[in-house]
Amino acid sequence: MENGTSHSLQDELDTQDLLHGNVLVFHHLMSSLKSLSLRCACGLGIPAALHRLGGSATAAAIVAETGLHPSKLPYLRRLMRALTVSGIFKQQPSPSPAAAGNDDTVYTLTPASRLLVGDTPSSTMSALLSSRPEAGFAMFFRLEEWFRDGGGGGGAGTTTLFEMAHGVASPWDLAREDDDYNRALNEACVVDTSFVMDVVLRGAGGDVFRGLTSLVDVGGGYGAAAAAIARAFPDVKCTVMDLEQVIRGAPVDGGVVQFVAGDMFQPVPPAQAALLKNVLDCWSDDDCVKILRQCKKAIPTRDAGGKVIIINTVVGHGPNDVAVRETQVLYDMYIMSVDGTEREEHEWRKIFLEAGFSDYRIMPILGYQSIIEVFP
CATH class of the missing domain: 3.40.50.150 (Vaccinia Virus protein VP39)
Incomplete structure (x- = not known):
């Protein structure tokens, strides 16, 4: 207590420090979802599907290639977005302006996801699967x-x-x-x-x-x-x-x-x-x-x-x-x-x-x- 008011550790931090600390703690809390998302993508065969599709494809094409139900398309976009932010895939705008309104982003393989392709998977894929x-x-x-x-x-x-x-x-x-x-x-x-x-x-x-x-x-x-x-x-x-x-x-x-x-x-x-x-x-x-x-x-x-x-x-x-x-x-x-x-x-x-x-x-x-x- 100081001058009748409570004092906390947070009071010692400025706004930007508080925000950065909050993001860092929350990032660590969510990080386990990165490995679970990657395991899911490998289990669904998404890297191999992209490879068969020439190394790049829209989410809709991935759904069709992997045999997923079309109702999963919006959820697959979210999975791919998460794995793109974490560097497993890359994304680029659709080459077709008409498709832009449909959010048909094109996803491509990276050196990391190329390791997850093949009849004899890498050790990382073996562990994931x-x-x-x-x-x-x-x-x-x-x-x-x-x-x-x-x-x-x-x-x-x-x-x-x-x-x-x-x-x-x-x-x-x-x-x-x-x-x-x-x-x-x-x-x-x-x-x-x-x-x-x-x-x-x-x-x-x-x-x-x-x-x-x-x-x-x-x-x-x-x-x-x-x-x-x-x-x-x-x-x-x-x-x-x-x-x-x-x-x-x-x-x-x-x-x-x-x-x-x-x-x-x-x-x-x-x-x-x-x-x-x-x-x-x-x-x-x-x-x-x-x-x-x-x-x-x-x-x-x-x-x-x-x-x-x-x-x-x-x-x-x-x-x-x-x-x-x-x-x-x-x-x-x-x-x-x-x-x-x-x-x-x-x-x-x-x-x-x-x-x-x-x-x-x-x-x-x-x-x-x-x-x-x-x-x-």
Whole structure:
């Protein structure tokens, strides 16, 4: 109280600050609708319909192409408008002046929505169309409950958000119990890996594999990364090591790579280089040190070309873009559900040194992810 009047924090802000703060809070509140709208558009096949229509079409043409009932046309316009504002599609006025009064805006594909087209969808589309969405983001409706739970997170024997939602500690535990989920999980990894490795091998990232004679892909799933490397560099002998439950479901690839059942916390097959793609962010610092020590035992000295190649996020590295920065920290929130973490450079450095490595090099060339070469 001051001079008999109440005083609030809002009184300290001018009108523009109040309005901006209100918009920012409301924007965050509504942001979940962006992902739900995108999931809806993919489920309806809108990106593929636009592609079949030559890359651009009116809402009415999209309704006809996707087989939606004509009564949904005004609602589809609103869905497309939302996804246009968020950058998934673009829009342009109708080329026909006579149609302008009918609001027949023409919608076009963007680089983002082109990733959602095709018989073999990108990893993003695979996630959006997952038959098990409850294994993805729905568990975050219990995030506050998890924070208030005294046994939540922080080490062995504690409850993860994933466990609170599903009764098992991690997706890998669920995969051991559910063959369908195991297959879906590994097939989604194949799609993501195929996309990432195509980008890596067509650009400067491919140089990290040049000159190698052998490579072991640790936790390599169905072998998509190793197969891509073997095709690009036929002289590199590639081995994939993963759990038995994963290896037995791996497709026959004509002997391009060798599959070995094993545990990354146990001895790793020897090779000149070890690859860890999107593995270490799923584990605690202590577990990462253990995994890296096994990899270090499997490779030769640096003078003999020995190294570990990591594909993962390095928070703060990459393009200075809001979407990149937000993706890094939001994915860190997502991986927190299994007690994993996306690390900043100083956190990676600590792990490397503790595992006995002497040097590393970060190549921030994969959008929100980086390639890290770690040397013994």
